[in-house]
Amino acid sequence: xxxxxxxxxxxxxxxxxxxxxxxxxxxxxxxxxxxxxxxxxxxxxxxxxxxxxxxxxxxxxxxxxxxxxxxxxxxxxxxxxxxxxxxxxxxxxxxxxxxxxxxxxxxxxxxxxxxxxxxxxxxxxxxxxxxxxxxxxxxxxxxxxxxxxxxxxxxxxxxxxxxxxxxxxxxxxxxxxxxxxxxxxxxxxxxxxxxxxxxxxxxxxxxxxxxxxxxxxxxxxxxxxxxxxxxxxxxxxxxxxxxxxxxxxxxxxxxxxxxxxxxxxxxxxxxxxxxxxxxxxxxxxxxxxxxxxxxxxxxxxxxxxxxxxxxxxxxxxxxxxxxxxxxxxxxxxxxxx
Amino acid sequence: xxxxxxxxxxxxxxxxxxxxxxxxxxxxxxxxxxxxxxxxxxxxxxxxxxxxxxxxxxxxxxxxxxxxxxxxxxxxxxxxxxxxxxxxxxxxxxxxxxxxxxxxxxxxxxxxxxxxxxxxxxxxxxxxxxxxxxxxxxxxxxxxxxxxxxxxxxxxxxxxxxxxxxxxxxxxxxxxxxxxxxxxxxxxxxxxxxxxxxxxxxxxxxxxxxxxxxxxxxxxxxxxxxxxxxxxxxxxx
Numbered sequence: 001x002x003x004x005x006x007x008x009x010x011x012x013x014x015x016x017x018x019x020x021x022x023x024x025x026x027x028x029x030x031x032x033x034x035x036x037x038x039x040x041x042x043x044x045x046x047x048x049x050x051x052x053x054x055x056x057x058x059x060x061x062x063x064x065x066x067x068x069x070x071x072x073x074x075x076x077x078x079x080x081x082x083x084x085x086x087x088x089x090x091x092x093x094x095x096x097x098x099x100x101x102x103x104x105x106x107x108x109x110x111x112x113x114x115x116x117x118x119x120x121x122x123x124x125x126x127x128x129x130x131x132x133x134x135x136x137x138x139x140x141x142x143x144x145x146x147x148x149x150x151x152x153x154x155x156x157x158x159x160x161x162x163x164x165x166x167x168x169x170x171x172x173x174x175x176x177x178x179x180x181x182x183x184x185x186x187x188x189x190x191x192x193x194x195x196x197x198x199x200x201x202x203x204x205x206x207x208x209x210x211x212x213x214x215x216x217x218x219x220x221x222x223x224x225x226x227x228x229x230x231x232x233x234x235x236x237x238x239x240x241x242x243x244x245x246x247x248x249x250x251x252x253x254x255x256x257x258x259x260x261x262x263x264x265x266x267x268x269x270x271x272x273x274x275x276x277x278x279x280x281x282x283x284x285x286x287x288x289x290x291x292x293x294x295x296x297x298x299x300x301x302x303x304x305x306x307x308x309x310x311x312x313x314x315x316x317x318x319x320x321x322x323x324x325x326x327x328x329x330x331x332x333x334x335x336x337x
Numbered sequence: 338x339x340x341x342x343x344x345x346x347x348x349x350x351x352x353x354x355x356x357x358x359x360x361x362x363x364x365x366x367x368x369x370x371x372x373x374x375x376x377x378x379x380x381x382x383x384x385x386x387x388x389x390x391x392x393x394x395x396x397x398x399x400x401x402x403x404x405x406x407x408x409x410x411x412x413x414x415x416x417x418x419x420x421x422x423x424x425x426x427x428x429x430x431x432x433x434x435x436x437x438x439x440x441x442x443x444x445x446x447x448x449x450x451x452x453x454x455x456x457x458x459x460x461x462x463x464x465x466x467x468x469x470x471x472x473x474x475x476x477x478x479x480x481x482x483x484x485x486x487x488x489x490x491x492x493x494x495x496x497x498x499x500x501x502x503x504x505x506x507x508x509x510x511x512x513x514x515x516x517x518x519x520x521x522x523x524x525x526x527x528x529x530x531x532x533x534x535x536x537x538x539x540x541x542x543x544x545x546x547x548x549x550x551x552x553x554x555x556x557x558x559x560x561x562x563x564x565x566x567x568x569x570x571x572x573x574x
Contacts, residue, residue, distance in 0.1 A: 024342040031418060047428060053436055055429035057512050060366035060544035062420040066354060067374035070381050127456045155508075181548045185349045208392070215385040222350070223413030226420055232512060242441045249417050271509030278442040 001272030025247040050237050058233035061300065064268060065115045065225055070218065072116030076123040077214030081206045085128040096130045100178030102169050103133045107140030112269045114142035114295050115225055118304045119217045126195050132185060139321065142269045143170030143295040153292065155273035159284055161336045162273075162291070169332035174324045180320065189317075191310025224307030228300030232266040235299065239264055254286035259326050262294035269295035285333045292329035297321045338414050340393065344386040347416045351382030353424040362424075364570045365431040367510045431571040434494035437477055437503045437516040443471070451539040457481055462539055464488045466518045467504045467517045468469040468573050472556035474547040483544045487558070488570070492539050494518060500527050502538050502557070507572045517573065518554055520546075538562045 035042070046055055092099040110117060121138035125131050142148070144167055156162040239261075247257050267275060272294045276287040297318050306314035343478070357363040358375040423429065454477050457463055465473075465487050473482050491502040494516075505511075505519035521527050523540065530536060540559040547555035 022560065024338045025345075028342050028345060028418070035422050035426055043427055046429075049435040050434075052429060053432060053439075055423060055427060056365065056432050059420060059423050059429055060511035063354065063357060063363065063375065064371065064512070066350075067371070067378040068384075070378040074381070104475045105403075184340050203512075211385055215347070215389050218385060219347060219414045219417070220411060222347075223411075223416040226416040227413070230416075230419070237439075241439055259381065265512070267513050268509045271513040272508075274508035275442070275513045275515065280443070281441070331508075 011022055037221070054233040054237045058229050059234045061229040061232050061266065062226055065067065065113070065229070065300070066222070068113050068268075069115045069119075069221060069225055069275065071212045072119045073217040073221065075110075075116070076119040076217050077210040077212075079120070079123045079127060080213040082212035083127065087234075088124070088127055088129055092129065092133060092209055096132050096182050097179065098238070099130065099133045100182065101171075101175050103129075103137040103145075104140040104174040104178065105136055107142075107144050107174065108146065110141040111145045113146045113148075113270055114298075114301050115221075116182075117141040118301070118308050119221050121195050122217075122308050123213075124325045125190070130182075131187065131190060132181040133176045135317070136174045138174075139177055139296050140171055140174035143167075143174075143292070148269050148273075148295070151270050152273040155277040159337075162284065162288060165288050165329075165332045165336035166291050166337065167265055169288060169325075169329040170295065172328035172332060173292060173296050173321065176324050176328060177317075180324070189313045191313065194309045221304055221308060224303045225300065227307075228266060228298075228303035231299040231303065232264070233265075235264040251283060251285060254282055255289050255326065255330070258282070258286040258290040259293045259322065263291045263298045263322065264298040265294075266298040267294055285330070286337050288333045289329040293322065293325045296325045338411065340389065342394060343414050344389050345380050346414060347386035349421045350417050351379040351386070353421050354382070356378030359536060361569050362428065364572070365429070365511070365523050368572075368574065369570065370448075371510075431567075432505050432511050432514050433571075434503065435476045436505060436514055436533070437494040437501070437518060440516060442515045442537050443517065453566065454479075454481065454525055457485060462486045462488050465489075466573055467491050467502070467519060468506060470542075471517055471519065471547065471553065471555060473485060474542050475553040482542050484541065486539055486541055487557075488537060489519060489557070490565070491519075491535070492567075492571075493527065493532055493534050493536060495532055500530075500534060501554075502527075504573050505571070506574060508574065511572075514572070520551075520554055520556045521559050521562075523558040523560070525562040527559060527562050530562070530564065535565050535567045536562050537565050 046052060090320060107117075110120065117138050120141070121134045124134040124137065148162055149167060153160065153168055154161045241261070244257050244261055247253055262272070265275075272291055277285060278289050279290075302314055302318050305317065310316075354375050357366070358372050358379065363372060363375055401450075440446040448462075454473055461484055467489055470487060470489055487500055491504040494501045494503040500521050501518040502521055503516055505514040506517055508516045521538065521540075522543070525538070525540075527536070538557065538559055539561045540557045543558060547553045
């Protein structure tokens with residue numbers, strides 16, 4: 001304790017006096033002690049079946065998403081440390097309108113679910129990629145990569161056309177959102193902190209930039225991912241899923257219900273096809289809407305986006321994506337199904 | 338939040354992931370295939386935090402490698418404490434009867450396009466997974482299961498005066514669990530079994546009981562039912 005406080009004392013420039021001030025370190029210790037003391041009480045409180053289910057779903061969502069988030073922040077750190085902004089500029093077409101579909105297709109190369117693509121998109125913006133292009137990548141990557149498409153093909157053995165329909169629907173969502181942002185988007189909606197560059201100082205190695213960027217992104221995005229997990233778990237027990245699934249048998253109502261279900265269930269894009277295929281009471285079109293909306297916008301993703309790009313961004317971007325994704329899914333469905 | 342606190346939280350979270358993956362506890366939440374990814378993620382978290390701590394310890398006043406963006410303005414990292422506490426203190430159990438009753442999805446229906454079914458093994462009692470049993474009763478028109486004694490493993494679930502032996506199928510994590518269930522009828526004393534009790538049931542299918550009207554939930558005439566210990570991996574895939 002003395003060693004750390006010494007170091008803290010030396011490093012505390014600009015943080016105000018430490019003496020007599022409670023820092024997060026003390027708060028953390030207090031919380032941990034409290035949690036240990038109250039463990040039995042906590043376990044007792046959580047002993048209702050509903051709460052147990054919610055707790056399990058919460059841990060499951062967090063645990064399942066963490067490896068993908070770690071993968072995402074490593075790529076984000078690597079971009080910050082090893083990819084100069086000029087290289088990205090050379091790689092992408094000059095005109096944003098052309099770069100948007102290119103970025104959408106580039107999503108094929110990031111085999112992960114949606115948690116991985118948020119930190120990567122943010123780092124792309126910070127390296128000078130136009131926001132519209134980075135956002136198009138953000139929306140496309142979780143839905144059009146090979147792992148997700150193979151999972152969809154395996155799940156929908158009966159209806160192989162679901163695979164191209166999903167691919168086109170998701171890509172269309174990403175590209176349309178990119179173009180919409182080019183036309184209407186305002187840079188000030190994105191929080192200033194999201195675009196702030198890691199300060200390059202003399203004597204700081206690339207390795208340090210890489211690990212520090214990854215660590216910083218992990219801490220920030222991880223917190224919001226957990227928040228998203230809380231919402232997903234709450235909705236899982238509070239929303240009468242069975243009732244919603246039967247409602248969906250009518251085609252128009254089905255599309256709307258399934259779109260909302262995709263948002264609140266916050267499934268991993270590698271697993272949602274298996275859930276969709278088991279909803280046999282529904283026609284294919286609402287299930288396609290479920291598969292296209294889910295990776296583009298859900299509660300977990302909304303929390304991540306709000307944390308990464310700021311609330312005023314997420315409040316505009318998520319609803320717009322929701323509408324565009326439904327329209328794109330319907331268009332793709334009309335062609336393929 | 339202070340940088341030191343963030344590092345401690347990262348180490349705790351990484352430790353939680355490692356604990357889950359080394360103790361089979363992870364099987365309550367995700368599929369077995371995710372184990373190497375969980376170990377890698379936990380190790381990388383601890384490594385990143387460890388590097389930052391080492392860097393801070395070495396840093397002198399002159400060379401301060403890095404300072405937090407936003408100077409403690411962000412409170413979101415506090416959320417990282419929630420999964421840590423949930424894993425170490427509460428360790429939520431695998432999903433059970435409560436989840437089965439939440440959804441009318443039936444995971445076993447997805448296999449209907451499989452062309453034909455392999456012949457059932459010989460023997461007086463055939464052990465089958467719930468998924469295979471339900472799929473066969475729903476889609477195998479040859480009636481190969483009629484008059485055969487099967488042995489099923491699952492937990493007891495109840496809804497609307499019916500008692501089921503049920504299991505959950507997951508394809509990625511517990512959030513996407515879909516129920517598979519078989520209604521029990523006849524004797525054997527399943528009425529006295531508590532909900533969520535794991536059991537081994539032997540019996541015969543009621544031919545033609547898995548139809549569209551019953552949402553393809555077959556009925557099993559129970560001959561024998563015995564409680565068993567909860568298996569390590571409770572989910573079917």
